[in-house]
Amino acid sequence: MNPTFSMVMLLSLATGTIITMTSYHWLLAWVGLEINTLSIIPIISTTHHPRSTEAATKYFLTQAAASALILFSSMVNAWETGTWDITQLSSMPSHVLLTAALAMKLGLVPMHFWLPEVLQGSTLMTALIITTWQKLAPMTLIYLTINSLSTTILLLMGLTST
Numbered sequence: 001m002n003p004t005f006s007m008v009m010l011l012s013l014a015t016g017t018i019i020t021m022t023s024y025h026w027l028l029a030w031v032g033l034e035i036n037t038l039s040i041i042p043i044i045s046t047t048h049h050p051r052s053t054e055a056a057t058k059y060f061l062t063q064a065a066a067s068a069l070i071l072f073s074s075m076v077n078a079w080e081t082g083t084w085d086i087t088q089l090s091s092m093p094s095h096v097l098l099t100a101a102l103a104m105k106l107g108l109v110p111m112h113f114w115l116p117e118v119l120q121g122s123t124l125m126t127a128l129i130i131t132t133w134q135k136l137a138p139m140t141l142i143y144l145t146i147n148s149l150s151t152t153i154l155l156l157m158g159l160t161s162t
Contacts, residue, residue, distance in 0.1 A: 001046050009039050009040075009042055009043050010043075012035055012038075013035075013036060013039040013043075013129070015032075015035060016033065016035030016036035016037075016039060016137070017036060017136050017137045019035065020137035020140060021137060021140045023086070024087065024144075025084050025085065026071075026074030026077075026078070026084045026085075027074070029070075029086060029137075029141060030067060032137060033063075033067055033070065033105070034067055036134060036137055037063040037064070037067065040126075040130065040134060041059065043126055043129065044056040044059055044118070044121070044122050044130075046123075047123060049121075051120065051121035052121050052122065052123075053121075054117075054121055055117065055118045055119075055121025055122050058121075059114070062111075062114040063105065066105045067101075067105075069098075069100060070097075070101045070141075072097060073093075073097035073098040073101060074094070076091055076093050076094045076097065077089055077090070077091045077094035080094075086141070087144060087145070087147075089148035095148055095149055098141075098145065098149065099149055099150065099153060099154070102138045102141060103157055105135075105138040106135055106138050106139070107161075108157040108158065108161045109157050109160040109161045110157065112161065115131075118130065142154065
């Protein structure tokens with residue numbers, strides 16, 4: 001892989017995570033998550049093999065669906081509360097949608113079926129990035145909204161994931 005290309009992708013990966021971690025506005029957090037998704041896809045598909053192409057496609061489709069759920073959850077919350085602030089999550093449908101979306105992004109138990117297949121089609125270093133760095137931004141969103149989300153559901157998903 002070209003070192004310049006590799007450095008640009010890793011920098012955009014870090015930039016997307018930092019944008020999500022430092023935002024208090026739902027749209028900015030969503031943009032950071034999308035930058036993360038779009039920067040890891042070329043890294044997954046660097047080896048020209050059908051398995052890596054399949055892994056990149058599965059990763060993209062799953063993460064795009066989760067991002068759409070996050071965006072829809074934030075729009076429902078903004079419709080009901082009148083604010084796009086991450087910490088002001090007060091609508092019950094928003095709680096459910098956000099929990100499902102973050103579980104999908106993290107690969108937690110109800111929505112975890114994509115993760116082993118993506119990891120099988122990736123190299124070891126890419127799998128390490130997917131299982132560690134890519135989880136920082138969704139975990140930050142859970143941390144910012146922990147007062148609104150159901151702690152019991154999150155603990156149950158985490159426990160069954162282990």
